[in-house]
Amino acid sequence: MKHGKIYWENRYKNNSTGWDLGHPSLPLTHIIDNLRDKNSKILIPGAGNSYEAIYLIESGFKNVTVLDIASQPLESLKKKFLLNDNLKTVQDDFFQHTGKYDLILEQTFFCALETRFRESYIKKCHDLLNENGHVKGVLFDFDSQRTEPPYTGNKEEYIKLFEKKFDIIEMNRCQTSENSRKGKELLINMKKK
Numbered sequence: 001m002k003h004g005k006i007y008w009e010n011r012y013k014n015n016s017t018g019w020d021l022g023h024p025s026l027p028l029t030h031i032i033d034n035l036r037d038k039n040s041k042i043l044i045p046g047a048g049n050s051y052e053a054i055y056l057i058e059s060g061f062k063n064v065t066v067l068d069i070a071s072q073p074l075e076s077l078k079k080k081f082l083l084n085d086n087l088k089t090v091q092d093d094f095f096q097h098t099g100k101y102d103l104i105l106e107q108t109f110f111c112a113l114e115t116r117f118r119e120s121y122i123k124k125c126h127d128l129l130n131e132n133g134h135v136k137g138v139l140f141d142f143d144s145q146r147t148e149p150p151y152t153g154n155k156e157e158y159i160k161l162f163e164k165k166f167d168i169i170e171m172n173r174c175q176t177s178e179n180s181r182k183g184k185e186l187l188i189n190m191k192k193k
């Protein structure tokens, strides 16, 4: 893997974390505000500093797992939530992770993976979800020829990839994107087939 553990550890060490908003993103808080079941098992893969996990806990969610291959963001999260049983941190490669969840929250993790791993990401999400489980969140929606993350894409491409394993309930231009991402994100809601 071109961008493995060492690559991501170094990004945190060198403070090269341009993706980090410093607060829970508006589209994700909007999704979270509309979730009904506070006992839902929620996974945030490639969670980074995971402000959304803190938002989930503060909103009363009781079963949140954040997963990241890099140690630094998980360590700082643990310091903030040292004694909170509702929040679990796992340092692991997403593709090695095992478990079952009702919801996977996606934000700038899919685009962190080289495009050749996209089908594996979708299969892994499918495997990690319970029956009727969902992937919700945002995907970047613009074409680029980058050799470093974020690896972007477009709606047509994503539909072709996801529809094999998911019913696409929503994949539309996100109306609540942060200013720096306006017009560049799709809001997604996909249900496991």
Ligand SMILES: C[S@@+](CC[C@H](N)C(=O)[O-])C[C@H]1O[C@@H](n2cnc3c(N)ncnc32)[C@H](O)[C@@H]1O
Binding pocket: 003, 008, 009, 019, 020, 021, 045, 046, 047, 048, 049, 050, 067, 068, 069, 070, 073, 092, 093, 094, 095, 107, 108, 109, 112, 149
């Ligand atoms: C672009 S950052 C996004 C972080 C966070 N989702 C956010 O929105 O701020 C991508 C994150 O994915 C993590 N990551 C990359 N590859 C991974 C893998 N195979 N398994 C788990 N985490 C991974 C990186 O360490 C990094 O924290």
